[in-house]
Amino acid sequence: MFELGGFWPNGGGNTSSASCHTVQREVHVLLVDHDFECLISTAKMLELCLYKVTCVELASTASKMLSSEKSNFNLVMANINSPDMHGYKLLQQAVNMGIPVILLSVEDNEFLATGALENGALLYIKKPVTLDILKCLWQHVEREKMSIHKEKGRLMGMTGANNNMGGIEFRGEVEEENNIVGSNNMKDNKHKGKRNILERKGLIEDEECEPEHQIIDNKVRKRLCTRRVYTEWTRELHGKFMDAVRQLGDGRCFPKEILKRMKVPGLTRMQVASHLQKCRNDNWRPPEERKYQQNIVPTASSDADSSGQIKLRRFGSMPCQNNNSLLFQEHPKASEGSRIHFEKDIPNDGGQTITINAPIMNSNQLYHESGPSNVRSGSNPSSYPRYPSDGFFNFLDMDYFIQNCSSMQQGSAMDMNQKTSLEAIHDSDQVYPDQQNSAMPNSDSGSHWSSETSIFASNSSETGGQETKITSRV
DNA sequence: CTCCGTATCT
DNA sequence: CAGATACGGA
Numbered sequence: 113m114f115e116l117g118g119f120w121p122n123g124g125g126n127t128s129s130a131s132c133h134t135v136q137r138e139v140h141v142l143l144v145d146h147d148f149e150c151l152i153s154t155a156k157m158l159e160l161c162l163y164k165v166t167c168v169e170l171a172s173t174a175s176k177m178l179s180s181e182k183s184n185f186n187l188v189m190a191n192i193n194s195p196d197m198h199g200y201k202l203l204q205q206a207v208n209m210g211i212p213v214i215l216l217s218v219e220d221n222e223f224l225a226t227g228a229l230e231n232g233a234l235l236y237i238k239k240p241v242t243l244d245i246l247k248c249l250w251q252h253v254e255r256e257k258m259s260i261h262k263e264k265g266r267l268m269g270m271t272g273a274n275n276n277m278g279g280i281e282f283r284g285e286v287e288e289e290n291n292i293v294g295s296n297n298m299k300d301n302k303h304k305g306k307r308n309i310l311e312r313k314g315l316i317e318d319e320e321c322e323p324e325h326q327i328i329d330n331k332v333r334k335r336l337c338t339r340r341v342y343t344e345w346t347r348e349l350h351g352k353f354m355d356a357v358r359q360l361g362d363g364r365c366f367p368k369e370i371l372k373r374m375k376v377p378g379l380t381r382m383q384v385a386s387h388l389q390k391c392r393n394d395n396w397r398p399p400e401e402r403k404y405q406q407n408i409v410p411t412a413s414s415d416a417d418s419s420g421q422i423k424l425r426r427f428g429s430m431p432c433q434n435n436n437s438l439l440f441q442e443h444p445k446a447s448e449g450s451r452i453h454f455e456k457d458i459p460n461d462g463g464q465t466i467t468i469n470a471p472i473m474n475s476n477q478l479y480h481e482s483g484p485s486n487v488r489s490g491s492n493p494s495s496y497p498r499y500p501s502d503g504f505f506n507f508l509d510m511d512y513f514i515q516n517c518s519s520m521q522q523g524s525a526m527d528m529n530q531k532t533s534l535e536a537i538h539d540s541d542q543v544y545p546d547q548q549n550s551a552m553p554n555s556d557s558g559s560h561w562s563s564e565t566s567i568f569a570s571n572s573s574e575t576g577g578q579e580t581k582i583t584s585r586v
Numbered sequence: 587c588t589c590c591g592t593a594t595c596t
Numbered sequence: 597c598a599g600a601t602a603c604g605g606a
Contacts, residue, residue, distance in 0.1 A: 368589065386599055389592070
């Protein structure tokens with residue numbers, strides 16, 4: 113390891129007043145710096161200030177970690193000059209996720225600083241970072257939470273709802289907010305969801321649950337949602353989505369894979385899954401076309417026809433049944449799939465026999481019948497074959513199709529050998545052992561620098577300047 | 587536990 | 597209505 117130098121105050125753990133410790137312990141910092149020495153020293157200082165710290169060297173790695181559904185960072189501190197050039201990308205991603213960002217740099221560059229702030233950074237700090245600066249960071253996190261809270265309060269006032277803020281309620285609100293800010297808390301919400309379902313089914317009484325939640329009306333939720341995580345699927349974003357879909361090919365279109373190939377910072381698997389669902393059902397239009405597409409031909413777009421509800425879909429498929437499909441049907445490749453005609457007995461209401469047209473495929477490629485289990489029955493899901501032969505693929509994106517018609521004829525498998533940058537990142541991920549105490553100056557517990565800090569790094573070096581300078585967003 | 591697909595919500 | 601979320605199941 114290396115020497116830390118002599119800047120540690122005695123009993124570093126006492127650098128903040130006790131009242132702040134609780135707050136600080138709740139702050140999880142994602143620290144990003146390719147200058148390994150800075151990374152380590154800053155991490156140690158952060159730990160001394162009782163923050164939870166995760167260290168990475170590259171912005172791209174950090175970006176990937178932010179995308180992880182498990183991430184719950186409250187603050188990102190990153191060297192803007194990441195050698196992988198992902199500094200601003202990371203900034204953008206974190207800002208989109210509602211996570212405060214503090215940028216670090218060895219450069220005393222006003223232009224850089226202004227740019228950072230304009231792009232949503234909270235602070236621009238010229239290195240070296242000092243303990244005094246770090247001690248105060250939790251305040252930025254809190255301030256960010258509070259500003260959201262204020263906004264919520266304001267909106268509540270606007271909508272005439274009870275304004276019960278203050279005291280205990282206030283704290284509760286902030287915590288709830290933190291859930292939104294923090295990141296994906298699906299798991300935590302699951303119980304609530306189950307409860308909701310039970311309530312809907314009348315299986316449990318609805319008593320105390322109402323108060324705060326109902327006060328926050330839809331507009332507020334929508335606003336918060338918009339501010340934080342709402343993703344609009346622009347034509348461009350959809351293009352990336354379709355690129356990924358194309359690379360994967362029919363039968364391999366899974367949200368996680370698509371997400372990986374899209375390489376869009378901040379985008380989550382669930383968002384992709386949601387979009388995938390829309391596209392599969394032909395329920396998505398580019399923003400520009402929406403107003404005019406409202407009541408357009410109610411195509412036989414669902415998987416069920418009017419009389420029956422059977423839904424068979426190949427796992428990972430990307431079918432499309434709108435009018436465009438007809439065009440595809442005429443595509444040479446479209447007619448290649450040999451189809452068998454088989455009959456299937458399905459315990460329908462009346463126990464009739466239904467007929468399904470489908471191409472040959474392994475039975476294990478069939479996904480499953482879906483929909484409420486008590487409605488499983490049906491007839492021909494559609495006159496259009498749902499399962500094009502291998503090598504051909506239906507696209508919702510007609511523009512894309514038209515542009516790429518020729519290349520598509522060669523099949524959908526695209527350059528699968530090429531490694532995505534994300535995979536490359538994954539390859540380079542290393543989790544270093546937690547125990548770094550050898551470099552830790554003695555302090556009360558001697559264990560501040562331990563379990564809470566994880567490092568994702570390899571070695572490199574860059575020597576920072578000597579004068580700290582902070583530029584702050586107001 | 588992770589991930590998927592579908593239903594449902596906002 | 598687009599996008600987010602809930603949730604059961606693989």
